[in-house]
Amino acid sequence: MSRPIPLSDRIANWLPRLVLAPSLLVVLVAVYLFICWTGWISLSSSMIVPKYDFVGLNQYVRLWSTPRWHTAVFNLFVFSALFLGLTTGLGLLMAILLDQKIRVEGTLRAIFLYPMALSFIVTGTAWKWILNPALGVQKVVNDLGWTSFVFDWIAQPTFAIYCVVIAAVWQSTGFAMAIFLAGLRGIDNSVIKAAQIEGAGLPRIYRTIVVPVLRPAFLSVIVLLSYIAIKSFDLILALTNTGPGSSTEMPSTFMYSATFRRDQMGVGAASAMMMLMTVAAIIVPYLYSELKEPRDGH
Template sequence: MRNTLSLKDRFSRWLPRLVLSPSLVAIIVGVYLFIAWTGWISLSSSKMVPKYDFVGLEQYIRLWSTPRWETAVANLFVFTVLFLAITIAIGLLIAILLDQQIRAEGFLRAIYLYPMALSFIVTGTAWKWILNPDLGVEKVVNDLGWTGFVFDWITRPEYAIYCVVIAAVWQSTGFAMAIFLAGLRGIDTSIIKAAQIEGASLPRIYLNIIVPMLRPAFLSVIVLLSYISIKSFDLVLALTGGGPGNSTEMPSTFMFSATFRRNQMGVGAASAMMMLMTVAAIIIPYLYSELKEARNEH
């Protein structure tokens, strides 16, 4: 009986490990092994096919001397700053409005979250139609009688990147709203009541008391949206294809083009490693701060 119980105890102890082991192997092989392989290719002279020689940082030098890569990095900076600022501002505002216990809150919350259920390919295709001067907003307004109205940003190189920002903000605002709303619901309402008794107005209470208490929510939103912006490949591909010209080129589309269209596998791998380093520069401090905070609580 003791041996039977001991066997059951051992089985119950090892069962979770056995269940998780295939996923662990898949992650090690499909993620970390391929990251290591990409890193090695970025240090080789690979072009059309992989080569396993060693040329040092030659591919990185070629990468940073390529004008298209400089354009991609500049576009990423503009896109990330505008995307984060607008998404956080609108998401926070909607969360505050929904936090006022308004009617049909569940219905409105579902509407704002609906875009997150769509893939970026669908979002990019839909907004490509909406922003098309011959099909979308411009044509509708012109048909209504305002023949002088022009909204052709998607066809103009100097404005096309802002079309990508519009589509990304539309899809991700509901996500930011959900995180901020969860943070607001976790704050004790007695704080608001006490401030109101002291004579503070509701806008001032949110600005000076509630919003600073949402620091963890802000941190989570910034990290996750930054990650989305860095890997924004399918949205750009579906919406603008990197054009007009290369005006909406991003590091992710540059990597794809360099590797599969221009047969520069080494340069493509170097750009992929630069994107990985950027993501790591965002994620690692976040994880460190979270672990440090959890350690301090214990």
């Protein structure tokens, strides 16, 4: 006859489930239920208020027939490419410099990480002042006597998106640096010392040994920065407010304006689903690669 399980063991077994149940319920309702609701709205004829009819892919056709959406998608690709490339490159460079065991490492690390403590609203507002021709860099340089100097990118539709890139790179580079630095500190020094004994210089060691070992760090940085780029909203709203005109429109700002300013809830929901698909296209391969490696190693 099996021995009955003591009450204390039953409570111990069920306690983690009971503790996690409220959080799981909130996630199911606030995330997945609303994702399903947004998907249904994108297939309806909703305008000012939600409607629960079915019109197929009409809202997606309207979305891709909107020139402003094309601008938003183009800006997303430009912003993402520059943001990911510059942030990853500068973050790796700063991590390598700090990994040389310099004396002021703690101070420099705090300085580089400080922008991450700021919200994108604060960053956008500060850089709006810095880039304003009447207040920021241009005025300071002009006051110093270089009157021919012009730096008014924020007022130029062609260059305004690059101002958003500058602000985003400034805020997120320290985050990439921290991830790369953690990866560098996890590398066995004996491998590097063995390469040095063989006569390899530091540039070659980092290029052929260190950087390939940092593959998990690169994946983490790219996935997280891609997520930041796709959902960028508050930085653009504070820095350019999608201007001049709609030259810095992004999918997130398009979704907001379509839903709450132009009373096109169905189109806004369709744009949200397109953003979700973009995020999924990045996250799913990453998760697959991370889950596949333990099975292959086993």
